Amino acid sequence: MAHIIVLGGGFGGLAAAHELRRELPEEHRVTLLAAEDWFFVGFAKLWDLVGIRPLGQGAGQLAALEDYGIRFVKARITAIDPESRRVETSAGSFDADFLVVALGAVDALGKVERLDGAAHDLYDPDALPAMRGDLASLDSGHLVIPVLGGPYKCPPAPYEAAFLLDDHLRQRGVREHVEVVVTTPLPTTLPAAGQEVSNMVARALAERGIELRTQHVVEAIDCETHTVSFAGRATLDYTLALAVPQAAPPPVVAESPLAGEGGWIWPDRVTARTSFEGVYAAGDCTAVEALPKAGVFAEATGRVAARNIVAELTGADPACYDGSGYCFLEFPERRASALEGNFFTEPTPEVHLAEPDAETYARKEAFEAERLHEWLGV
Ligand SMILES: Cc1cc2nc3c(=O)[nH]c(=O)nc-3n(C[C@H](O)[C@H](O)[C@H](O)COP(=O)(O)OP(=O)(O)OC[C@H]3O[C@@H](n4cnc5c(N)ncnc54)[C@H](O)[C@@H]3O)c2cc1C
Incomplete structure (x- = not known):
């Protein structure tokens, strides 16, 4: 039986924890640690600012993870030892067989x-x-x-x-x-x-x-x-x-042995593996060349990290991230366009921006609703 600890309850952490829980037999334990007990999609801040919708309306509670068989602990992580996979927090120490570090970036x-x-x-x-x-x-x-x-x-x-x-x-x-x-x-x-x-x-x-x-x-x-x-x-x-x-990288990441140049984690961009055995990293706390700091990429890399842990534990096929993704760009009058393509292509990313339209705006709304529903039952 393995204990997998996911650090962070944002896009990367939630995607990883759910993928692990879905794909792993019940005997393996999945725990998610995060300092905040709620999650919302970043663009909801702008909607609140201009009076489209209050922020609270698009928020979900991480306590709901327990309904999916994922243990949630609200705690501030103060130290990460990737060698022993031990994490120190305001709620005590936690030992893991596998770690997914998805602690985001600080402003x-x-x-x-x-x-x-x-x-x-x-x-x-x-x-x-x-x-x-x-x-x-x-x-x-x-x-x-x-x-x-x-x-x-x-x-x-x-x-x-x-x-x-x-x-x-x-x-x-x-x-x-x-x-x-x-x-x-x-x-x-x-x-x-x-x-x-x-x-x-x-x-x-x-x-x-x-x-x-x-x-x-x-x-x-x-x-x-x-x-x-x-x-x-x-x-x-x-x-x-x-x-x-x-x-900027969260201090707990920048001060850990996981930190590379600039204080960020530099995992393998295809597998999300770090240089420490059993330790994976996803999302904004990582530096991956050409990849923007956005929820879509945090989610994609969190899922790849989870599937590679599943592969290690069960012998299932490992997963690779191919660099594809999208970012929405919202325009007035309920129109949006998607900046979409592959960010890993050489020599430059192959990314296109379509004309803004109502359909893409609906896709943006659905993006938020689907994640809140799938991850936190909202
Ligand atoms: C205005 C705005 C608009 C945006 N629009 C979009 C968009 O349209 N599409 C898109 O894809 N992205 C968008 N983003 C970006 C997106 O919000 C982030 O890139 C995304 O949240 C990154 O996910 P993550 O999981 O890496 O980190 P986060 O979502 O930031 O999650 C980090 C988690 O780690 C926890 N944490 C951090 N430090 C500690 C600690 N010491 N102890 C315990 N827990 C800790 C936090 O509590 C949190 O749960 C937007 C952002 C903003 C600000």
């Missing part, structure tokens, strides 16, 4: 010391009430969406936020008095997806009068003077700044 502010007043972390769910309040009183001035650094979660999200906020301001009848600007340190909107896709996104922004500034590396945000400073001395005043944080 970091890069060179920015702090955000307060009218400058917020766009990805922070706790900041949503304050952001909504500031947005409601934004009648004129500058709305700035600066990407603080790369990598960051969900590469299309800053543009998606710009489209939704543009639409929100139009509905309030104040858009002509508010300039909307997105800045990125990258040379194009979505370099990982290639020039053609980047151009499409840039055109869609321009059509809506949203200013795009590429190659703008944020050096500082002065919350007193309401100024964003960029390398090279350019500055931008803001009335409201909604900053996209840089993704």
Whole structure:
């Protein structure tokens, strides 16, 4: 009998735990450890921000995992020893025969010391009430969406936020008095997806009068003077700044022997195996060349990790990840497009962005509903 412990209850962890439970005989135990006892899909934050739907409506409780035969322990993981596969947590020590590390990424502010007043972390769910309040009183001035650094979660999200906020301001009848600007340190909107896709996104922004500034590396945000400073001395005043944080490895990962360059885990990109026996890693806590930090990829790699553990335990066929996947890009008026293809093709990913339509928006809604239902019975 083996005990498999999944670290993290996000996309990667939930996909892995369910796959293990589905595929393994009952005698094997599956435990999932996570600091938070709830799960929601990242894009629901933007829906909450612009009043489409409150965040809580799209959340599921991890306690529901027990109904599927997966033990859930709410605990903060403080140390991981991949050699012995022992995990220290706020709820004591846990020993495993196999580990799946799917601890996600933390949001970091890069060179920015702090955000307060009218400058917020766009990805922070706790900041949503304050952001909504500031947005409601934004009648004129500058709305700035600066990407603080790369990598960051969900590469299309800053543009998606710009489209939704543009639409929100139009509905309030104040858009002509508010300039909307997105800045990125990258040379194009979505370099990982290639020039053609980047151009499409840039055109869609321009059509809506949203200013795009590429190659703008944020050096500082002065919350007193309401100024964003960029390398090279350019500055931008803001009335409201909604900053996209840089993704950083969780400290417990960066401080563990699993950490490689940059503090990330660098598993084999096809099998999700790490260099430690019986230890697999999936999702945003890993660095896999060309793979964006997005739920779809966390889920796919979590499932591959699980199937390879099943293969080790039962002799079933092992699994390989081929690099295919998609990210949604939402436009106003309930339309979305999917950035879809294979991110492992050489020399560049083969990824396409279709025109936005209502069908893809329905697919995005179903994406959330299916995962909440399948994983947490919502
Ligand atoms: C605004 C926005 C929009 C997005 N839109 C999309 C989209 O349309 N499509 C898409 O695919 N992705 C999207 N994403 C990205 C997506 O949310 C992430 O890439 C995804 O959640 C990564 O999954 P993960 O399992 O690697 O990590 P996470 O989902 O972040 O899960 C990490 C888990 O680890 C736990 N954890 C971390 N540290 C500890 C610790 N020390 N102790 C215990 N537990 C810990 C956390 O509690 C959590 O359960 C979006 C993100 C944002 C912010």
